[in-house]
Amino acid sequence: xxxxxxxxxxxxxxxxxxxxxxxxxxxxxxxxxxxxxxxxxxxxxxxxxxxxxxxxxxxxxxxxxxxxxxxxxxxxxxxxxxxxxxxxxxxxxxxxxxxxxxxxxxxxxxxxxxxxxxxxxxxxxxxxxxxxxxxxxxxxxxxxxxxxxxxxxxxxxxxxxxxxxxxxxxxxxxxxxxxxxxxxxxxxxxxxxxxxxxxxxxxxxxxxxxxxxxxxxxxxxxxxxxxxxxxxxxxxxxxxxxxxxxxxxxxxxxxxxxxxxxxxxxxxxxxxxxxxxxxxxxxxxxxxxxxxxxxxxxxxxxxxxxxxxxxxxxx
Ligand SMILES: *[C@@H]1O[C@H](CO)[C@@H](O)[C@H](O)[C@H]1NC(C)=O
Numbered sequence: 493x494x495x496x497x498x499x500x501x502x503x504x505x506x507x508x509x510x511x512x513x514x515x516x517x518x519x520x521x522x523x524x525x526x527x528x529x530x531x532x533x534x535x536x537x538x539x540x541x542x543x544x545x546x547x548x549x550x551x552x553x554x555x556x557x558x559x560x561x562x563x564x565x566x567x568x569x570x571x572x573x574x575x576x577x578x579x580x581x582x583x584x585x586x587x588x589x590x591x592x593x594x595x596x597x598x599x600x601x602x603x604x605x606x607x608x609x610x611x612x613x614x615x616x617x618x619x620x621x622x623x624x625x626x627x628x629x630x631x632x633x634x635x636x637x638x639x640x641x642x643x644x645x646x647x648x649x650x651x652x653x654x655x656x657x658x659x660x661x662x663x664x665x666x667x668x669x670x671x672x673x674x675x676x677x678x679x680x681x682x683x684x685x686x687x688x689x690x691x692x693x694x695x696x697x698x699x700x701x702x703x704x705x706x707x708x709x710x711x712x713x714x715x716x717x718x719x720x721x722x723x724x725x726x727x728x729x730x731x732x733x734x735x736x737x738x739x740x741x742x743x744x745x746x747x748x749x750x751x752x753x754x755x756x757x758x759x760x761x762x763x764x765x766x767x768x769x770x771x772x773x774x775x776x777x778x779x780x781x782x783x784x785x786x787x788x789x790x791x792x793x794x795x796x797x798x799x800x801x802x803x804x805x806x807x
Contacts, residue, residue, distance in 0.1 A: 518699070533667040536679035536688040543661055543685060546588030551599055553585060560588030561661045561685070562605065562622075564649055568668030568675060568692060571643065573635045573760065577628040578645040578692060580668075582609060584622035590653070592619060603653045605660060610647035633694075635760045639704035643673075644693040650686065659686035666690055672700050672758045696758070704756045708770045711752060715777035718742045722781035725788055733792030734785040742785060746778040 495503075543559040557563065563585040570579035584607070585599070592602030598621045605622070606615040610629040616622045633643030651660030662685060666677045673694040680689045696704075722742065725734045753762065753771045762771065 522699075533665050534677040534679050536662075536664040536681040536690075537685060538681065539683060539685070542683060544588065548588075550587060550591055551594040553599075554587035554591070557585075557587045559661070560590055561663055562586045562590055562651060564607075564609075564662055564664045564688075566609075566649075566664060566666045566668075566690065568666065568670055568677075571631065571670050571673055571694060572628070573631065573633065573641075573643065576631045576633075578631040578643070578694075579626070579628050580609070581624060581626050583624045584616075586622060604655075605651060605653045606657075607649070607651045607660075609649050636764045638760050638764045638766050639696050639701050639756070642693065642695045644691065646689065646691045649688045649690060659684065661685045662688060664688040664690060666692070670694070672697055674698075700757045704759070704766070707752060707756050708766060711749065711770050711774045714745055715749075715774040715781075718745055718781040719777050722784035722788075725785070734788040739782070739785045739789070742778055742782045746775065746782060749774050749778065 540559065543561055546558055546560045565583045565585070567581050567583075568578060569581055572579060586601055586605070590601060590603055590605070591599050593600045600621055601616055601618050604615070604618045606613060607625075608614075609625070609627045612625075612627045614625055629645050629647040631643050631645045633641060635641050649662065649664050651662055652658065653660045664679050664681070666679055668675060674697045676693050678691040680691075681687070718741065721738055722734075725738060749771060750762065753759070753767065756766070759766075
C-alpha cells in the first residue's frame, strides 16, 4: 500500500482528533450527569392534609416547610456489594413545633425524638441538635451477573417523639450518585406521613458497561488471534518451526489475562459469570496456542534431528 504523505498526515490528525474529541465528550457528559444526579431527589410527601400547620416564627431553613414535621435527607453514598450493604447518610431537619430553640448555625430540639432507619435506631434528646447519622442497609442482588448485575434495597424510616411516644410526621428526600451506579428510587409514605418505605435500585452506569464489554471483547479478540497464529504456523510455514516472538506473545498474553480482566471497572473477584464467559475461555485458548507452539517446536526439532542423522551428521 502506497499512501501519499498528505493522506498519512490526514489519517494521523483524524486519529488524534477522534481521541481528543472522545475524551472531551466523556468529561463534559460526566459533569452534566453528576450535576443532574445530584439534583435528582425523590421526596416521600404526596398528601399534606394530615400535617399540622405551623405559623409561628421558625428558623430560616424551615421557611419553605410550614408544618410541624421532621425532614430526613437520605444520601445514598456508597455500595458495598461484597458485604451486601448499601451505605446511606441521613441529615435531619426538624421544623415547626419540633424546634425548641435555634441560632444562626443550628436548630435544637423541643422534643425527645427517636428514629429508626432500617434496623438502626437512634435517639435525639430534647435541647440538642439532630446530628447526621450514617447507616448501612441490606442490599440484595447477585454480583455474579457483573457487569449486568442489579441491586435493590428496601428499608423503612419511622420516628417517635414526646412523652407519649407519638408517631412522628416525617418527610423523606432520597438522592445520591454512588460512583459507577445509576440509581432509581421510590419513596412511599403512609397517609399520616409517619412511616416511609424507601426502595432503591441500582444498576451499573453506561460508561462502566461500555468499558467492561470493550475489555471482554478485547480478551476474546486477543485469544482468538493467538489461536489463529498458532494454527497457521503449522500450515503456512510447513517446513519451519514456530518463531520465538509468537511463543513469547502467547505466553505473555496468557499471564496478562487476569490483569486485563481485573481492569474491568469496579469488578468483583474472579469467578463471576463474565469470567465463565470470557476469562476462562481466553486462558484456555491462550494455553492451547502456547502448547501448540511448543509441540510445533518439538516436532520441528525432532525432524531436523532425524534429517541430520540420516545425512550422517554428528548431532
Ligand atoms: C426527654 O426525656 C428525658 C429522659 O427520658 C426526660 O427527663 C425529659 O423530660 C424529656 N423531655 C421532654 C421535653 O419531653
